[in-house]
Amino acid sequence: MTVDWERLIVRAGDKVQATGKFVVRDDSATMCAEVAVPLAGDLTACSANLLVPVVGIDAEGLVYGGVYQGKQYGWAKVIGTWADGRILVEQQFAPDPGEDWPDPPGPGPAPVGGWQPGALPSLDPLQDYLVSHAERFGQLRVGTVGVATGEISPMDLTQVAVVPVVGDLESARAELAGVFSGNIAVVPANRSILEWAMTLNALKDLMHDKANGISSIGGGADRPIEVSMLLLSEELYRKLEVIGLELVHLRPSIIPVLVD
Structure with missing residues (x-):
């Protein structure tokens, strides 16, 4: 959006x-x-x-x-x-309650034969592979299945490695199966690891310039990077526009009273 x-x-x-x-x-x-x-x-x-x-x-x-x-x-x-x-x-x-991020999408439907029950094996090989192909994959996250429907006990979660993919999902699924033996799901990526890292570094440079009034930056996975600030000035907006406004979620403490 x-x-x-x-x-x-x-x-x-x-x-x-x-x-x-x-x-x-x-x-x-x-x-x-x-x-x-x-x-x-x-x-x-x-x-x-x-x-x-x-x-x-x-x-x-x-x-x-x-x-x-x-x-x-x-x-x-x-x-x-x-x-x-x-x-x-x-x-x-009195201040309003803080804004909560919606939960990210789940792993999606199980593959033929179902998910392997229990915890995932070490994610290190998969994470290393994704980072080495940072322009093609988004940030890895771990999802769980079965809890909402009561299919399994919360004490025995079935975990799934969820990998955002830039490009064709089916070819990426086959490629990653050769790297990781645990449950793996692929979903469309909003941004690649490389794009996210470049954006984060550019935002850190803005934050280091005190004149911009940025108080914190954060967020990860496949969500926009949250940028909290005192207010959004015309000058700061133009700087963020160069970085990519579609990659950020702005949270100024002072905003205009908006009339729709």
């Missing part, structure tokens, strides 16, 4: 929605990007590139927080206006 990430670009004067950790002092308040990690045990600290001033936050309405060294902190979702690099808060709510 193609996502229009350009809609998430934040521009001056936009009505925005923001979720993160807020810190309130006597004369000021700030918001830190949603997934930023506290620095050196200080529950109120935040890297400067992941921090924005806020005006109008209600300290008493913050949740999951407390008081640390005289500063009140906690989490909230706010709606306000993005102006001069700060958020002018108009509405404040």
Whole structure:
């Protein structure tokens, strides 16, 4: 599915929605990007590139927080206006639950004769082969079968090595059978190991540039790489566009209030 990430670009004067950790002092308040990690045990600290001033936050309405060294902190979702690099808060709510990834597709139907019961043998030979042909295969994962239908006990799982494939599935199945003797299923790949690694390295370069305000990157297997950030600027969007927007899932802490 193609996502229009350009809609998430934040521009001056936009009505925005923001979720993160807020810190309130006597004369000021700030918001830190949603997934930023506290620095050196200080529950109120935040890297400067992941921090924005806020005006109008209600300290008493913050949740999951407390008081640390005289500063009140906690989490909230706010709606306000993005102006001069700060958020002018108009509405404040408790944060929404985090977004969960859907489970990846299962191994699919069993081959003729069924699956071999039990755990898989060592995956090292298969993994080494996939990496040596990184342009043709996606990242290996292990699936299980039989549990949902009650066919086997959860204590005796039947495992299947699931290999995403770039290209013809049947020829890849025959090829991999000569490498790995355990259960193996092949599925269409969203991206190859090589493509995923190149994308990840390019994203790491962006993250190392503090001006981009990226707080974390992660994800794997055959899913898009998740990129968490303070906000999506026009400049950062253009950089991600060069890398490949179809390969990422963006999670800004500050987004425009979208009207469909």
